[in-house]
Amino acid sequence: MKKNLKLIGNPVPRHDALAKAKGEQLYSDDWVMPNMLYGKVLRSKYPAAILRGIDTSKAEALPGVHAVLTAKDVPHNEDISKFGQMRDVGGGFEGLYKVLATGKIRSKSEAIALVAAETEELCEEACKLIEVDYEPTEGVYDPREALKDGAYLVSSEDASNRIMRSKIECGDIDAAWAQCDAIVEGDYFTTPHEHAYIETEGGMGWLDENGVITLRVGVQVLEHYRTVAKIMGLQHTKVRNMSVPMGGGFGGKEDITVETYLALLVTKTRRPVKMIWSREESLETHAKRHPEYLHYKTGATKDGKILAQEVSIVMDGGSYTYLTPWVQMYSTYAAAGPYNTPNVSIVSESAFTNNTFSSANRGFGGPQVNFAHERQMDKLAQKLGLSPVELRRRNLMHNGDPLPTGFIPQGHNALPELLEKVDKALNASPKPERLPDGRKVGRSIACAHTVYGRLTFMHDSSRVSIRLELDGSVTLRAGVPDLGGGQASSLCQIVAEELGLDITDVHPYIMDTHLTPLSGTTTATRQLYMSGNAALKCAGVMKGRLMETASGILGYPVSNLAMGDHKIYLVNDPAVNIPFVKAVANLSNDGGELETITQFNAPFTEVPDLSNIKGQLNPDLTYTCHGVEVAVDEETGEFEILRIIAAIDAGKMINKNSCEGQVEGGAIYHVFWPTHEDLKWEKGITRANSFSTYIMPTAADVPDVETIILESGGGLGPYGAKGVGEPSDNSIAPAVVNAIRDAIGTDLNLNLMPVTPEKILNAIRGVDMEH
């Protein structure tokens, strides 16, 4: 590996930053076409009902309305959900994707009909004229109820509400309890969490001159074009998404959004159609982080050695399967926390309910269990009379220690170091009991291990291509959906580094299903790891060809040559060199290949036995530690976050600004989740369907995040990098609540989200609101 890196690690401007800052970047909504129509989805009036019939005649008769479609108009209304994986996994991991409602209506977000009309107002008018005959039913809104015998059945297609059950065991949990001197037990609930990207879902579609359904939709998973083709009964070659950057994704644009609807409306009307969801529709319709009901029992010896961890998890999958089984694997895998625990039992179940469906949200099942196990750690420390930091110090996994499945993570584990650094930073000065204004101060530290890269039994792969231009610049092509993390720019940085160029010499063309190599999904914190490695490999191939060419010209063996500063030079005497562009010219003149595509494969494993999961599930883990200081007003229960320390081992930073941006942004993405960000679900209805009722942090609500970024070099990504996108938001939520606990001195009312000022005030007064 290269030792003297010139570009890697620098905060170089991303290729798209200036265009975005100048307001030049065009997103999904920033596009119109001649003769264009607008599209709209009619959603269900009820969260649970039987769809008895639909009469669209009045809507169709409205002048200016060009299409009103229901399930009978969809060539193949049902398909098996695919999420860009390259392998048919089966085995309960792939659920039903139904385009338009039939039979039982499963949630308010169910799409009943599609409309295309001359204006958005006409679309709304037409939706009102669609007569839907509903037979409302009772529904079920709690997955624990849904799993009981005789529960209301959510779907017309399944015999049970159960989506999946899985188990991880090691040691002998039953025998372990007798050896424990201290045992703590607790129930936890985590709320559905909204992505709240500032750009809602939307895009355009049209038929090109060859009849190809062409989409211009910002999505995290380009590979949904295959699903659209299957729904339409077309060859995969006949659906193209020339995608655009997203105004935020965070997992919420991982499932299919408007693509199929546009394809149907475009095919019916033969005109371009634009569909943009309102904020209300976005909040009520797209997937949420799975609400989880967790029970934890943790036991340790009196000197603070954890012996046993028993966990049961019930996940609310909502109305459709989507990514529930994958998310469940992550929750189950991470449930015991990053601690050495000889005896573990983790059982998880997921169920359909009539709530909005649950699927991916940054962290993907990790943050729910992290909230619970880190709350447990602080309670256990309290019981043992140890400091929470000391209890963690005595139990953290180190390099070489196995996870409960028996798998020993391959990458470096920096948690012991991260914990000490955060402790030092947070407690640099002794904690005051109170602030001068009388508010009580609390501090806490929490740890997490979060996977990066997709589940290894999905056999993930990524492809990147490079073309050398005759002027010495480089075109990089990658089907990398860019949701704002700088995914594409990092690839340019890697290629420029390897070829001894400036980042401005490498221009990325990205995310067009039919013109860029498929790089896989921008999910699972996988792009830097997967596509970064593919880019590194691709640059290596090109470098090899150019070095051979230079060797022929300069008369020295390749092993004596190096690339840098737009030259290929003799290592011992850089004055002996040829310009990069000359090497390209010679390669071209000799008939050499100026263009190449390479593929990187993740480690492959087989689908595990869900009743007894063993071995490797993901490529590697990223480790984080968050420190939080709060001030609590005992008169009102209100609290303020005074400090946030966010520490991570990034392995190697590719772009310093991008990496810090993830760590800062991740912390703030999750800081209000346990306390403020509540969708206020009531029997399948989203009461908080605006940004004035769904409260996320503004700049004035949060302190500057203090970041600590280690670079161990111990990751599986290029140059030893680890993924940071999702890990960055793990471990802050429990740190917030544990800091509140530290301030008020009680665990009352701090276990079931949302932890509101009312609950904090009652906790201070000794009133239990959770039982």
Place this chain on the structure above:
Amino acid sequence: MSEKVKIRLKVNGEDVTYEVDAHMSLMRALREHYVWDVKCGCEVGECGTCTVLLDGQAVKSCLTLAAACDGHEVWTNKGLGYRDPLTARLQEAFVECGSVQCGFCTPGMIVAGAAYLKHGGKADRAAIKNIISGNLCRCTGYVKIVDAIYLVAKEIEEGRLTA
């Protein structure tokens, strides 16, 4: 059909005449005329990404009636960037400081920041946070956005740039 109103206004230095629905917001009117750097995030004044300068004041254009802007002057982030050195510098500072991630809140953030600096705002992180508290960002955690506005405020205070 809704009633149409003809309005004359100055958009990014150019005199324009828009024919708009009487109930239409300034945000919709601008976007209908391809002023696409004015983004739509919520349409009810909660996210701030549609922030523009109306007669020099930062306003949420989704809460501003287009018809009421007859005879007034509107500047957006993109327009300011090409004509106003301070905004151009702030845009560069957003790039330098890594303040741009998805970029969807960025135009509104920059207009809010430019308005702050034009009205004599100081290099004071708490004050900057306050002034952008009507602009939501879900990517950055705000740190680097505040960094960029602070950096330019500092340059003004040190006389390297005029507000």
